[in-house]
Amino acid sequence: MSHPLAVKTENLGRIYKIRNNRKEKQRELVALENVNLEIREGELFGLLGPNGAGKTTLIKILTTLLAPTSGKAWVAGLDVTRQPAEVRKRINMVSGGETSGYGLLTVRENLWMFAQFYGIPSAEANRRIKKLAEIVGIADRLNTKSSDLSTGLRQKMNIIRGFLTDPEVLFLDEPTLGLDVGASRDVRSFIRRWMDENPHRTLLLTTHYMVEADELCDRVAIINQGRVLACDTPAHLKQNLRHEVFFQVWVVAPHLLEDFAFLQINGVKHFHQSPEEDSLRLDITLEEEAVLSEVINELTAQSARILRLEKREPTLEDVFVQLVGQRMEEVENVAVPAD
Amino acid sequence: MKGAAMQKSVNLRSFLTASWLGWQIESNWTDPFLFATYSIIKPVAGAAILVLMYSIVTQGNFGSPVFAYLYLGNAFYQYVPAVLTGVSWTIIDDREHYRTLKYIYTAPVNIPFYLFGRAVAKFIVGTFGVVITIAAGVLFLNVPLDWSRVNWPLFLIALVSGIVMLAVSGLILAGITLRTARHSYYIGDVVAGGLFLFTGAIFPLEVLPAWLRPVGYFLPITYWLELIRRSLVGTVAEAFPTFTALSNGHLLLILIGSSLIFGIASIFIFRFCDHQARERGLIDQTTNY
Numbered sequence A: 001m002s003h004p005l006a007v008k009t010e011n012l013g014r015i016y017k018i019r020n021n022r023k024e025k026q027r028e029l030v031a032l033e034n035v036n037l038e039i040r041e042g043e044l045f046g047l048l049g050p051n052g053a054g055k056t057t058l059i060k061i062l063t064t065l066l067a068p069t070s071g072k073a074w075v076a077g078l079d080v081t082r083q084p085a086e087v088r089k090r091i092n093m094v095s096g097g098e099t100s101g102y103g104l105l106t107v108r109e110n111l112w113m114f115a116q117f118y119g120i121p122s123a124e125a126n127r128r129i130k131k132l133a134e135i136v137g138i139a140d141r142l143n144t145k146s147s148d149l150s151t152g153l154r155q156k157m158n159i160i161r162g163f164l165t166d167p168e169v170l171f172l173d174e175p176t177l178g179l180d181v182g183a184s185r186d187v188r189s190f191i192r193r194w195m196d197e198n199p200h201r202t203l204l205l206t207t208h209y210m211v212e213a214d215e216l217c218d219r220v221a222i223i224n225q226g227r228v229l230a231c232d233t234p235a236h237l238k239q240n241l242r243h244e245v246f247f248q249v250w251v252v253a254p255h256l257l258e259d260f261a262f263l264q265i266n267g268v269k270h271f272h273q274s275p276e277e278d279s280l281r282l283d284i285t286l287e288e289e290a291v292l293s294e295v296i297n298e299l300t301a302q303s304a305r306i307l308r309l310e311k312r313e314p315t316l317e318d319v320f321v322q323l324v325g326q327r328m329e330e331v332e333n334v335a336v337p338a339d
Numbered sequence B: 001m002k003g004a005a006m007q008k009s010v011n012l013r014s015f016l017t018a019s020w021l022g023w024q025i026e027s028n029w030t031d032p033f034l035f036a037t038y039s040i041i042k043p044v045a046g047a048a049i050l051v052l053m054y055s056i057v058t059q060g061n062f063g064s065p066v067f068a069y070l071y072l073g074n075a076f077y078q079y080v081p082a083v084l085t086g087v088s089w090t091i092i093d094d095r096e097h098y099r100t101l102k103y104i105y106t107a108p109v110n111i112p113f114y115l116f117g118r119a120v121a122k123f124i125v126g127t128f129g130v131v132i133t134i135a136a137g138v139l140f141l142n143v144p145l146d147w148s149r150v151n152w153p154l155f156l157i158a159l160v161s162g163i164v165m166l167a168v169s170g171l172i173l174a175g176i177t178l179r180t181a182r183h184s185y186y187i188g189d190v191v192a193g194g195l196f197l198f199t200g201a202i203f204p205l206e207v208l209p210a211w212l213r214p215v216g217y218f219l220p221i222t223y224w225l226e227l228i229r230r231s232l233v234g235t236v237a238e239a240f241p242t243f244t245a246l247s248n249g250h251l252l253l254i255l256i257g258s259s260l261i262f263g264i265a266s267i268f269i270f271r272f273c274d275h276q277a278r279e280r281g282l283i284d285q286t287t288n289y
């Protein structure tokens, strides 16, 4: 069977009906709306979006855990709602930031057991487990009960579980969430290597780390509030911003700056300040470099002393800002409902 | 043809791997002595309470066929909660405790066979309890079990059909558990406890008010227990009026027929619940308390 597209969605939508208690009326929450994606075989595809954007919801639909409320989706050419059993033979999934697993089994036993479900012969399974454990750096812990592992090590075990079955399409939901910097880097480079090893493998990962999407992915879809806002290679996405100039400025100021005054300057497209340890970091987007002098004047007027000023290349964060009008962390601060 | 063979191997794999896992979990008692004690004390204590009540009510008339009737019925009824819970509990255990249910689901696993596999260990531990209870009855309480007169073929056929019947019925409870995001930890025990009095386990159905008896006639468990008793101590069981009109063959036919009906219904109910769970996103829902 030939299926040039590893993943395809057509007007995919998902609405959750939620009710916090019996008395309350049911309300509807649109988690995904009209999502149309086409991921080719061999692609390392990233879904980038803030908390609550709908990334996990999309992964759940594609991995047959959740039914869509509208639209359709195919994985490896198979309809996820109609042929879930067939889809499951070809996929695997890992979600980061959780501690799943049978704690009373050793790491090796946990992994071996999952390999059994996929019909991988024992010897082959053990060979792969050993190899993957070495790459991920838990080879010395294979005989440890998984309940005795730290959260990060458990996550590494889970990551191995995903790769162990050599799926046609692998779904990783925030694979580096909760891992330290070094471990994240290892996981990222392993993902890249795994993809390079075999051109038929396809990998869909979600993240809300810009760098991860930028460094790792062949193509990225930016998703916010259930909608795909843009979908392209990181380079192309950033190229749309080639006419703008990005500065990062660190200042010391007696108090927070008046955003408004900066945004009023003609040619300032975006201004955002975030307090850091001993300074304020300003992210400024200008239409042209010449506007910088006016910004500096305004800084002086607000008694801010410049520590450092850098011109930088556009990032996916800037792409997000251009699409949504806010930085991702700003969206997240608003989106998280009080619970 | 090839597809069918592959499906068969998926089912078998799901069952065997789950049995292995179930046994690892069930036998993971850090202290084997504690494990053995628990497996002995629990069934024996249950039987002891019953024997005590019986002896008070009948002033110690252990020779009566009623005693053998109730003792054996109670002993084998232990399989009911063991298997029902064994099959349905896994849903909660995997979803809430190990948080692996979604990974089992996204793997090429046949979930009903997986659940049956996980129940095997509970079945084995249950069997241990049944054997201990019967041994205690024969050794200390004169339960009239004459090994040379046991109808072994009938016993084995009845036992196996009964266990299969309980396992598929467990799917109904598993389905309900899957559909309810909240804890339904004891559903197997609750249902087993609720049916205890309606299945002729410790007294014939005639003892029940007439309007409650149909419950017993409707449940395959009733016929199963009767067959087990007949195969083990034919004369005692035949002393009771409920099923005297029916031969062993008849009873077996009814047991298998009603199990089939229950089995088909269970599969449909489970599929329906499974479908709903996917619609509502309950497969990986945990109730973080």
Ligand SMILES: Nc1ncnc2c1ncn2[C@@H]1O[C@H](COP(=O)(O)OP(=O)(O)OP(=O)(O)O)[C@@H](O)[C@H]1O
Residues within 6 Å of the ligand: A016, A017, A018, A029, A030, A031, A049, A050, A051, A052, A053, A054, A055, A056, A057, A058, A208, B280, B281
């Ligand atoms: N089972 C559920 N019932 C009701 N609402 C849900 C459920 N699961 C998710 N949601 C809501 O759907 C929206 C999308 O959630 P989703 O988990 O897909 O986001 P996400 O992009 O994965 O976010 P994060 O980065 O935080 O993981 C959110 O508003 C979330 O609250």
Ligand SMILES: [Mg+2]
Residues within 6 Å of the ligand: A055, A056, A057, A173
């Ligand atoms: Mg998520």
